Amino acid sequence: MGLLLVVVLAALLPGVAAQGLWPDEHSHICTFHSLSGKDSKFCRGNVEVIYPELGDVGCTYIPSCHQSRWRISREWGSPQVRYPQAKKNKKYVVMLVDPDAPSRANPRNRFWRHWLLTDVPGSELRTGEIKGRVLTDYTRPTPPPHSGYHRYQLLLYEQPEGEHIALGPEERVSMGSWSLRSFVGRFQLGSPVASTQFLTKHHED
Template identity: 75%
Template structure:
């Protein structure tokens, strides 16, 4: 979150208020970039110091993607996969990383949950510590692209410890579609257990 802090400092030097009681909701148009962290219950999903870093934004974990500087457009149309770092990863173990949207097509009607945006297995703990992931790609990274007028979507990253000797793979039916993925069944099938760390960020369609 160092980059976000630098932006907020710059805002304060310009005499604007980026946080506090007078801070606008993230939808409000403004020449100043307002970054807002998630409130409960969404913030409770974030645990374990898992970092997800996009260009110019830094660590977006547990925050809204602001509309200013075309950030919502850029995360959905321009930027590739983020750097994901977990400083507490065990160097001797491997991990599985999942990125899903549980709000497809909308949070009010999530009939296609979970939409699979990224799936990596065999991630070495040493690579997680640096954020330079070289795991086995099961699902290529798909940018967050919330449909118009569907409100905010949660983009959730879950990091699991991969059982020793376990070969993680998608089944033939799972590979046919990214939407309506039975993520819980996948986790149970490979005995992944609970995530060792998780985080999420929220964004909406760039024109909303």
């Protein structure tokens, strides 16, 4: 997304106004602010994270309009993840983590594992409808109140051929304080082929 994108939802979503999706809001214009500085440099490889009505949220702040922050935390399920450059004959590992648990100023529980899939066919990544083998069920981004913005980082790795990837007993017990580096090293995943992130905070802040 560009430096400052303005999406006219009424134009992109025909019938939204008529259906009264947001009955107490008169404006159907949502302003997306792109990440900058170090946060923007995390976004590499053109992988897309697509939520309903928002579209690709990669490298942006989740906007406050239309209850988007509430809906991403309480209503919407797992996003589509699309990577057009995926190789059809390869499998991939997809993970979504929060490095800012419980806050960016004090991330003592990093990384919080929100989603982990293995054996994702490249053909599925090309369309965005990924399934794969679920090691960690999708958990919605739910930043605690007054904890500021949290980064939700999606990393995409090419899975080594024939490698069976699994979480250890201790990793299965808790999704917090996860050693991402140890996991990546254990299964020789190398560097991610693509990565992106979005930032959001508690919907009442």
